Amino acid sequence: MSGVRVLVGTRKGAFVLTSDAKRERWTVAGPHFGGWEIYHVKGSPAEPDRLYASQTSAWFGQLIQRSNDGGKTWEPVGNKFEYEGVTGTHQWYDGTPHPWEFKRVWHLEPSLSDPDTVYAGVEDAAIFRTTDGGQNWKELPGLRGHDTGKSWQPGAGGMCLHTIIVDPRNPKRIFTAISAAGVFRTDDAGETWRPVNRGLHSEFMPDPTAEVGHCVHRIALHPSRPDVLFMQKHWDVMRSGDAGESWQEVSGNLPTDFGFPIDVHAHEPETIYVVPIHSDSEHYPPEGKLRVYRSRTGGNEWEALTKGLPQKDCYVNVLRDAMAVDSLDSCGVYFGTTGGQVYASANAGDSWQAIVRDLPPVLSVEVQTLK
Amino acid sequence: MIRVVLPPHLRTLAHVDREVTLNVDGEVTQRSILDALETHYPMLRGTIRDHVTFQRRAFVRFFACSEDLSHESPDTPLPDPVAKGTEPFLILGAIAGG
Numbered sequence: 450m451s452g453v454r455v456l457v458g459t460r461k462g463a464f465v466l467t468s469d470a471k472r473e474r475w476t477v478a479g480p481h482f483g484g485w486e487i488y489h490v491k492g493s494p495a496e497p498d499r500l501y502a503s504q505t506s507a508w509f510g511q512l513i514q515r516s517n518d519g520g521k522t523w524e525p526v527g528n529k530f531e532y533e534g535v536t537g538t539h540q541w542y543d544g545t546p547h548p549w550e551f552k553r554v555w556h557l558e559p560s561l562s563d564p565d566t567v568y569a570g571v572e573d574a575a576i577f578r579t580t581d582g583g584q585n586w587k588e589l590p591g592l593r594g595h596d597t598g599k600s601w602q603p604g605a606g607g608m609c610l611h612t613i614i615v616d617p618r619n620p621k622r623i624f625t626a627i628s629a630a631g632v633f634r635t636d637d638a639g640e641t642w643r644p645v646n647r648g649l650h651s652e653f654m655p656d657p658t659a660e661v662g663h664c665v666h667r668i669a670l671h672p673s674r675p676d677v678l679f680m681q682k683h684w685d686v687m688r689s690g691d692a693g694e695s696w697q698e699v700s701g702n703l704p705t706d707f708g709f710p711i712d713v714h715a716h717e718p719e720t721i722y723v724v725p726i727h728s729d730s731e732h733y734p735p736e737g738k739l740r741v742y743r744s745r746t747g748g749n750e751w752e753a754l755t756k757g758l759p760q761k762d763c764y765v766n767v768l769r770d771a772m773a774v775d776s777l778d779s780c781g782v783y784f785g786t787t788g789g790q791v792y793a794s795a796n797a798g799d800s801w802q803a804i805v806r807d808l809p810p811v812l813s814v815e816v817q818t819l820k
Numbered sequence: 821m822i823r824v825v826l827p828p829h830l831r832t833l834a835h836v837d838r839e840v841t842l843n844v845d846g847e848v849t850q851r852s853i854l855d856a857l858e859t860h861y862p863m864l865r866g867t868i869r870d871h872v873t874f875q876r877r878a879f880v881r882f883f884a885c886s887e888d889l890s891h892e893s894p895d896t897p898l899p900d901p902v903a904k905g906t907e908p909f910l911i912l913g914a915i916a917g918g
Contacts, residue, residue: 484829508879508913509829509867525833525863529871 453775454519454817455783456500457791458487461809463502465520468804470777472795475804481523482514489770489813490520491557496564497817501583503554503569511553513569513583526583530554530571533590539573540602549573549593556770558613561620570610574601574627576639589639592625597644597661604628604664604683605729611769612665617672624678624693629664632680632693645693649682666709667769671718679721679748681711681769686723688748699748704735710772714797715780719747722774722782722798724767733764741784743798757801758792765790770813777818785811822853823908827880830868830911834861839908848903850882851894868911883910 455466462480481487486505493499498519504512511530514523530551541547552572560566565582575593577586592598592610601608609628616622621638624645631646649663656662664683671677680687680696684706687696700706705725714720723742727735734740738761741754765788775781782798785791789808792801821841831838842856851874858865869876874894876882881890885899885907901907 506829508827508877509833510870510877511866512833512863528866531872 451777452819453777453781454492454497454819455773455791455793455804456490456492456520456813456815456817457785457808457811458490458502458770458813459785459789459809459811460486463487463490463504463520464805464808466791466804472775472777472781472793473802475793477805478520480809481520485512486553487812488554489556489815491559491815492519492817493559493564493567494561495559497819499559499564499582501557501559501567503557505553511551513554513557513586515583527579527585530569530577530586531588532575532593533588534594537594538599539608540600542603544602546599549575551575552607555609555611556613558615561615561617568613568615568623570613570625572607572609573603574608574610574630576610576613576623576625578639589635591635591640592633592642595633595642595644597630600661601627601630602662612668614668614670616675618675622675622692624668624670626665626668626680628666629683630661631663631665632668632678634693645689646696647694648689648696648698649687650685650698651683653683667711669711669713669721671713674718677718677747679711679713681708681723683707683729686711686748699744701744701749701751703742703751704740704753708767709769710767710784712772712774712782714782715774715776716778717745717780717797720745720797721748722772723751724772724784726766732766737762737764739763739765739786741782741794741798741801754794754798754801756799757794757803763788768812771811773814773816775816775818781816783814783816785814787811821905822848822856822902823905824853824857825908825910827911827913829913830864833863833867836861841905848898849895850889850892850898853898853909854894879914881912881914883912884908 451470457464462483464479488503490502500516502514536549538546556570558568569577612626614624633642676692678689688699739758742751765786772784782794787810
């Protein structure tokens with residue numbers, strides 16, 4: 450029987466939420482790793498019961514946990530993330546050179562075909578890969594070593610590599626996004642990288658259209674059309690039809706141009722979702738109304754989705770890795786908030802229910818569609 | 821046998837009770853205790869000191885015999901009661917945060 454498993458990372462542990470395909474009644478399991486920050490949990494598309502979790506702590510550093518039974522039991526695997534070669538410097542907030550220092554893993558992206566291969570996006574920004582199920586991690590140093598690396602600066606949340614997307618048509622092509630450097634693409638499996646940010650405009654930069662320096666919050670694509678990318682930037686929602694070579698703004702009638710997550714409907718490649726947030730100063734929904742916005746036209750024309758979501762006195766945030774979709778016939782959409790709610794829609798966003806309301810602040814949400 | 825008390829999160833991680841006992845070869849120092857601890861409990865590598873530099877993590881403290889030994893050299897011999905196993909070597913998470 451088909452169903453879904455929602456993997457939730459929070460400030461104080463991981464939770465696994467499960468339901469059958471109706472998505473009406475939910476079981477909540479957890480916390481796993483109680484008291485630890487769980488930045489991200491994600492399952493292998495090739496072997497869905499194989500999960501990986503990024504477990505971090507200001508006290509005790511970084512751990513990676515692996516499950517082989519869909520999150521019932523876990524084992525720690527390798528946690529040594531050592532930059533390759535000379536680490537060099539990037540720019541600090543005050544513009545001075547600052548040495549690259551590993552802080553944590555923000556995002557784990559399992560290979561689409563091999564359950565033992567996983568990419569890790571880390572702070573300070575770099576990409577690592579394991580090919581032995583997480584026991585050993587090796588940097589792909591071409592990204593951090595890019596000519597522009599010394600000019601990258603952290604965003605307010607740190608200099609994090611937070612998005613990794615492997616092209617489902619061509620595994621040698623990988624997109625990454627870094628706050629606040631921008632989008633980088635490799636076409637040779639991570640040996641060499643180049644920024645693909647043409648068309649982005651960021652007024653906080655001395656040169657608003659510079660090659661790097663943009664605070665990209667999230668990018669997403671539909672697997673059937675991997676050359677079409679969607680982006681929620683610090684300001685503006687953007688679209689690229691040519692694998693990032695050029696970008697056009699598609700913010701259209703959104704009530705604000707700030708937000709963190711963006712995702713694509715599982716069956717409609719032009720249907721996309723964002724959660725507008727009231728500016729980079731407040732970080733909460735405009736007018737106290739929690740609204741997901743959906744565009745069925747790949748951007749520009751947006752409709753507010755409100756049924757089942759709080760429409761007054763709501764001041765939570767939705768972080769960049771905290772939205773996901775399932776691939777059941779009626780596409781499910783899920784997101785988690787800094788207030789600890791995880792909302793689900795079993796009808797592509799038309800209506801919502803809270804699966805759970807009182808978790809710790811949610812850092813990430815991933816969904817597995819189980820056959 | 822050397823007695824080592826771990827902070828709660830690391831007890832959970834290593835699946836041990838409050839205190840573990842270790843055989844330590846040679847002189848008993850912070851370094852030799854942590855080497856033995858990480859050999860017996862490899863999942864603790866990187867959680868108390870850095871994988872590469874072996875520097876103590878900033879929010880971890882080492883106490884023994886009512887002394888804060890956190891800023892001692894890792895190769896300084898520890899007090900006799902620790903070496904004899906009459907007093908434990910305490911590894912603590914600093915009190916900070918929420």
